[in-house]
Amino acid sequence: MQNAFIRNRTEEFGHDIWSSYVLPPYFPTLGFNEARKSVVLEGGRGCGKTALLRYLSFQSQFSFDRKAVPEDAFKTVGLYLKADSQYFSGFTGAGLSDAKWQNIFEHALCLALAEQIVGAVRTLNCSAERTALYGEIDKLDFDDAAGGFVEGGLPSSLLAFEKWLRSQRQNLSRWFKNFDETKPPALLPLREFLGSLIVEFHAKLPYFATSVFAVYVDEYENLLEYQQKLLNTLIKSGEPPLIFHVAMKPNGMRTRNTTGPESIQEVADFRLIKLDDALAPQFRLFAAELFFFRLIAEAGVPENATPIKLDVLRNEHRITERLSDSLYHSRVFAEMERILPGKSYGEIARDALDDPVLLGRWKRIVTAGLQRLKSRRVADDFLIKDAPEATIICAALLHQRSKNADEVFNELSEYASGNSSKFKEGEWIHHLLIGTLLLLYLPYRQRSCPIYAGFDAFAKLSRTNIRHFLELCHLSIGSFSGGASLSDFSVTIDSQAKAAFAASQKFRKEVAGSGDHGNRLLAVVNILGKVFRLSQSRESQSEPERTHFSILDEETSGAGKTILDEAVKWSVLFEEPETKVKGNRYESNDYVLNPIYAPFFGISYNKGRKLEIQSRDANTILAGPVDQFTLLLRHYEKTWSVIRNDDQFDLDLGGM
Amino acid sequence: MSRFQVSTLTHDERAPPSIGNRKWDMAAISSDELLDDRSKAAIAFTKSHAKAHFEMRFLVGSNVTYVNKLQASFGKLRAQLSGVNSLLIEATSLSYPELLYTLAAATQERVKAISLLYVEPLGYRRNIDNHLCDHRNFNLSENRRFRSIPMFMTNLSEIATGQAVFFLGYEGARLGQAMQQEEVLQPWRKHIVFGVPAFESGWEIDAIANNIDYLSGDDQIQYIAASSVSAAYRLLNELRASDKEQNPVLVAPLGTKPHAIGAALFLIEHDAMDQAVLLYDHPERSADRTEDVRRWHLYDVIDTKSN
């Protein structure tokens, strides 16, 4: 059962993902097949960008595994291109101007795409049956089509043209080995050359007679600036039968300029699709479907043992049905919740009161609160096992300045008797329960915390990151020796909570490898995590579940801005338009810490209260020296009156 | 039969080794102005044992090579070595591309005997300040980007599969960054090389601890002495020979300088037809490298092709 989730990255699946691709719910809104204008696909890691593009490319659309290729698939032929970052980053300097490099880059792209175009014909005609159905390859005459671009012309047949393309690639390679001594190869003009190949296909291959060729350039953010300019030019001037789409991370487009005087603009020149936003509404359903799909495809679970149907998941025409069938949703969610059960907050509260360690902590916090309030009451007065949620939050209430012990006690009694009470009608429980539960669990890192367990919790922790969700599943199931049949199989809360912590730890560590500033991003995650954790440790829970911040006073610029942009690009932070308008004072957008880090820091995964950070402090976090971090933390401790004792976030209760 | 034969002299003292009247025809040293103690010692030694010397510098930002502070083509670099029978390369202060280019020029000019000098710093295992846990020590230096350099440019997307060999050092994130930046390598057979025995016993603990999270079950872990050029070179040739399909071997010299030297020899030997590919991230020389000298290594390389 475990193996179903090990292969989590698209790279590990190869180019042809026809049989393994589950169509995302937002697929119909993409309109790639009809697209005649460029699309910029924006999404963070793990949102399925690359898988989507691989699905749209000819390797999948014309897959050998596809019994019959429908008419639709010929409308747009997808050519997928991933710029090998380290290779193209080297296309600079060495005594050549940017302009010269741009031509070389264009030439390299041209060769790669020409090979892709030829590949499309090959893949379509990958078997005897296919060739019988489509074929006509011998009608192609490449010399006729594009011979004019090359001195000495081109070979005519497809096979010979393929060889020629390969040798051109090798020429380029050879030239790179020795810039100084050898002559550069003759450079091809991309649009014109590819355009003429397409014209030839239109003329000679009936099945491609009206096809549009769409180039999908992945990882656009890794390109050098002049390379982005070239692609921008291709976007701007692209039109059928050759159009260019790019996929990138947020903040990946470093320039809007083209090689000419104009720049590209959204709407006029391209359509921007934010995949994370598109995925959000239906993420739970999609994640669940992928879960079952993987069980079938990789762990051999029979399809009829799951609530999904493979055919439906892979069928473009049945997506609407999938999204609107509420019975189907109920079945899927019910089964998910059976396999990955969570506990309600009420149950968690009840269990906490039955746990001697947690109960002990609750008592200590309550007692400290009562001492502060100089009340004669004792902790046990507030312990009502039949009203666990209300009991739990008393720990926080008794530390709130606006409350007194008797008031809390009275309201509690009313609540326990079933009468109207601020606990319910006043929404005390609603506001404080999760925060107070987290407060109880906070110092006990070795304990698995059930708040992070359950299908719902996993979905929230992942936000819109499929990879994170599948990893959570993998780790949960991994620590559980798989049962014989799916209907007997369920993962314990404890295993899930441990998996959540492990995944959180793993993804936190990965931040260091994220782009050019990964080390700094990790530092940012750590300090923010600690600050939120500190906030979480305030007994009063006056600002419960702090997981996001905004920056006040001054707009971030320079080094700080770079890091902030990088944090958004790598999905360390999610940028959201700010929720409240506060007059003339500057306030940035809201930045939410990726919820996947929540289990590691023991904080909430909801978007709770906001922390407003002065721009000076924000700059320290984003670009300042690390020894300032400790000072910053101390400052927050003082402000929040969190008393610390030797690095403990426990409370100072006179020697524990 | 491998192309290069390497023999090593290790002088386990702070003071330079006495090698009598041995003198090389030519020496290559770095143009770098930011020299720390050991580079200064190494360069002094080099100059005193060479009849002539030249300065080398490669700026990765602009991909330009400088010989004696003047912009130079690879041909000019080769010209420096024309007629030279013995060359001493001061490898301590040269960056990886500088080392690689000098070696490439030397082999193309058929220099018979090439020696490389490497001086170990008097380093130590990383200190642990203020907090025990790892979110204490933020290494806030810029991450680096992996980028190709002239003469060693290969489009990894064009290679179906191969073996990737990562020589690792003390810093954690570099392997992780490589795997994240070059996702195309995910399905390749990966070998991870740790320097065991390390320069000093116990230093390997940090290298292993800092990289353990990036290792996957399919990776083959290899160990060779941290200061051995010949072991690195031998390992790469063995791995290459073990692949019956003769797929390319990608080399990422992210560890010790001696390993990097061994990797450079391998790259030069098999560079034709993209049989050997370089993956490198060009770390900036940090400003505070004031490490004193620990010990000296002199590696003598015989190029059987030139002899």
Added chain:
Amino acid sequence: MENSEDQSDYIEQVVDRCQKLIHTGIWEGVQESRLTGWLGCLRNCDAGLLGAYLLDNLAFRSRDQYASLLDTVFHDLCFTDRGTQRQLLDVLRKKPEDCAEIKIRVAPVIGHTAPPTKSGPYILRLAQRRYRIHNDWLVWPHTLGKMADLSDIFFVDDFCGTGNQFIEFLMGIEIQEILKANPGVRITYLVTAVHSDGLARINKMYPYVNVVWGEHLRPINAVLSSEAFARYRIPGFSNLIESQYQSAIKYTGLPVKGRIADGFGSLGLAYGFSHATPNNTLPIFWMSTPKLTALLDR
């Protein structure tokens, strides 16, 4: 006393790392059940932090790592054969009868206390298999007394701590007599790991013995030494570890004083091979008591 959050995180981090080291094979030879047991015993006497510290600094050589130590010793090792430099392994792969003019022999160092399944003979067998050394070059050390006109003798061993064992060995085989019978013979001690103390003693007492090692341990490798603690710039840390160590020793019944208490020769090491653990390593790692599961095998 409860650990602080930082300390708890540290312990968890080190334990997590050790588990990964075992799973990836880097610590092949350490058993996870023993690790858990050992830590559990230490936790029982409130010495969890000590356990983490010891693990954080344990240099453990799996078989694969050990092979690299062997390679470091043997590869590129040369000797002078009648004026010419030759690679030792090149010669050892040949049949001795085919090179009767080359008079060298290789013998294991046999300690009095170490069984033949460990140490010298075991290492020699490993080397023989790894490098395809022809059997006839190998001799038992006590037979050396009968040989004459040898130009080189190579003694093979896995670990040299204080040098005691090697020195006793040389005396035991009557090295002085061997030198007389083989005038001009060069003695080389091939040892995969050596400590400065042992090296110094051998250099002093037998200056003509050439020592070739794979790995060199020094005073700083004494894991409870002030030099080792110097890296941990956290106030009170070394005192805390020391006190946990003292209570752990008492609680588990490990020797408080004597020859072995701080590792033989007071070398206080945290070092082991998958095939054996030197007794210079702190007994807390390898000694088993009713209250302590041994982490490593002696």
